Amino acid sequence: MTETKTIAILGAGTMGNGIAHVCARSGFNVLLYDINQTALYRGLDTIRTNFAREVAKQKLTQQQSDDARSRIALTTKLDDLAPASLAIEAATERFEIKSAVFRDLDRILAPEAILATNTSSISITKIAAQTKRPEQVIGMHFFNPVPVMKLVEVIRGLQTSAATFDTVFSLAQELDKTPVDVNDAAGFISNRVLMPMINEAIYAVMEGVATPEAVDQVFVLGMAHPMGPLTLADFIGLDVCADIMRVLAEGLGSPKYNPCPLLVRMVDAGWLGRKSGRGFYTYPAK
Numbered sequence: 001m002t003e004t005k006t007i008a009i010l011g012a013g014t015m016g017n018g019i020a021h022v023c024a025r026s027g028f029n030v031l032l033y034d035i036n037q038t039a040l041y042r043g044l045d046t047i048r049t050n051f052a053r054e055v056a057k058q059k060l061t062q063q064q065s066d067d068a069r070s071r072i073a074l075t076t077k078l079d080d081l082a083p084a085s086l087a088i089e090a091a092t093e094r095f096e097i098k099s100a101v102f103r104d105l106d107r108i109l110a111p112e113a114i115l116a117t118n119t120s121s122i123s124i125t126k127i128a129a130q131t132k133r134p135e136q137v138i139g140m141h142f143f144n145p146v147p148v149m150k151l152v153e154v155i156r157g158l159q160t161s162a163a164t165f166d167t168v169f170s171l172a173q174e175l176d177k178t179p180v181d182v183n184d185a186a187g188f189i190s191n192r193v194l195m196p197m198i199n200e201a202i203y204a205v206m207e208g209v210a211t212p213e214a215v216d217q218v219f220v221l222g223m224a225h226p227m228g229p230l231t232l233a234d235f236i237g238l239d240v241c242a243d244i245m246r247v248l249a250e251g252l253g254s255p256k257y258n259p260c261p262l263l264v265r266m267v268d269a270g271w272l273g274r275k276s277g278r279g280f281y282t283y284p285a286k
Contacts, residue, residue, distance in 0.1 A: 005029060008084035008109075010101055012036075012043030012074075015118055016090035018146025021047050024068040025060070025147075026175045031084055033075050040074045047072065050147050082108050086171070088140055090118040093243050098122060099130040106131040114164055116140040120240075121191050121247040124157035124184045134159035138168050141188060142177075144236070152177045157184050186251025187244065195244050199260050201229040205280070206262035212280040230280040234273030242267050 005028065009020045012034035020032045020043070034040045051065040060068070081087060087105050091097050098117060105115050115137045117127055128137035139155025152172040156165055165181075172179035182188050187195060201215050210218075216228020233241050242264060248257035266272075266279065273279030 006031065006084045006086075008033060008081040008087040008105075009090060010034075010081075010087060010105075011090035011092075011118075012039045013090065014046075014144055015142060015146060017043035017046045018050075018144065019088055019090060019118065019142055020072055021050055021068075021147050022175045022177070024071040025051075025054075025064075028071065030072045031075060031081050032072055033078065033081055035076060037076055040076065044072070044074060054147070078104050078108055081105070082110070084109060084113060086114045086116065086168075088116045088118055093120060093122065093240055093247075095122050095126065098127055102127055102130045102137070106133060112136075114138065114167060116168060118142055121187045121195075121244040121251075123186065123251065124155050125159065128157045128159050135161040136164050138164050139182070139184070139188070140168055140172070141182075141190070143190070150176075150178045151190075152179045153182045153188050153190060154179045155182045155184055155188055187248050191244050192248065195241060195248060196257065198229045198233045198241055199245055199257075199263065202233070202260040202263050205230070206260060234279035234281055234283075236273070237275055238263060238272050238279050239267045 007023045007028050008031045009016050010033050012032055016032065020030045024030045032040065032043065034043065048069065051060065051069060054060045055062055055065050087109060089098060089101050091101055098119065102115060111133065115131065117124065117139055118141055119139060120141055124137065124139040128134035131137055134157065137157055138160050139153065141153035141155060143149035143151050154165065154169050154172060169179045186192065204210055204215055205212055212230045216231050219225040219228040242259040245257055245259040249255065270276055271278045274283050277283050277285055
């Protein structure tokens with residue numbers, strides 16, 4: 001594999017701009033792509049805010065922040081990503097969207113380039129099969145907020161080569177992250193365990209066992225979680241939680257992973273959590 005110097009990030013949303021932030025902070029040139037120009041500017045504003053926060057906390061100097069920011073270029077044109085030796089896709093958690101992105105990347109990037117996905121649950125093997133370089137496709141699952149959270153699940157698809165895995169594992173360490181070796185299975189480690197817990201917490205509310213506040217209090221006070229499962233669900237996005245549960249149900253072949261009916265109704269109502277202003281809790285308008 002060629003040395004990674006330029007990294008393409010596809011998607012300027014919460015995860016994409018966070019990944020762009022840590023890549024630029026670690027000295028890599030970043031090509032940040034989004035189909036929507038407004039989303040790109042919004043993502044860049046978030047990056048600026050997060051760099052300013054790191055300067056205020058003396059984690060970076062102002063010069064380091066300015067240098068990192070200068071390494072990020074914005075584009076709405078996929079062909080501009082051609083110089084990248086590694087691409088990290090952070091698009092919507094839907095297979096049809098990701099498969100289209102990977103077919104485009106396979107066409108545009110050099111044959112030796114690695115294609116990574118930040119998917120939180122979709123099969124790496126299935127995504128890799130959309131390309132002509134399945135041995136160079138891998139999962140690189142970051143956690144929100146990306147500039148703060150240390151974990152990266154590095155997920156091997158069935159076809160992923162040892163060289164690709166070693167390159168991406170080392171890259172995660174260069175980004176000041178702690179990579180964990182994971183094999184391809186629905187939900188990987190994190191969401192296979194976390195999402196059924198969240199789903200069961202929603203069942204507890206639907207069945208009248210307790211209020212959302214009471215459920216969260218049990219986990220915060222009794223199990224030392226930093227936030228309860230329903231607060232966390234609102235933070236992740238209830239639509240994302242429902243999508244991941246459906247991936248688990250399909251991938252693991254068990255109805256126990258079906259999203260709770262209350263979760264489905266809330267998503268249908270547009271109550272998606274923090275990003276919509278209402279989920280299990282209400283949030284002030286931004």
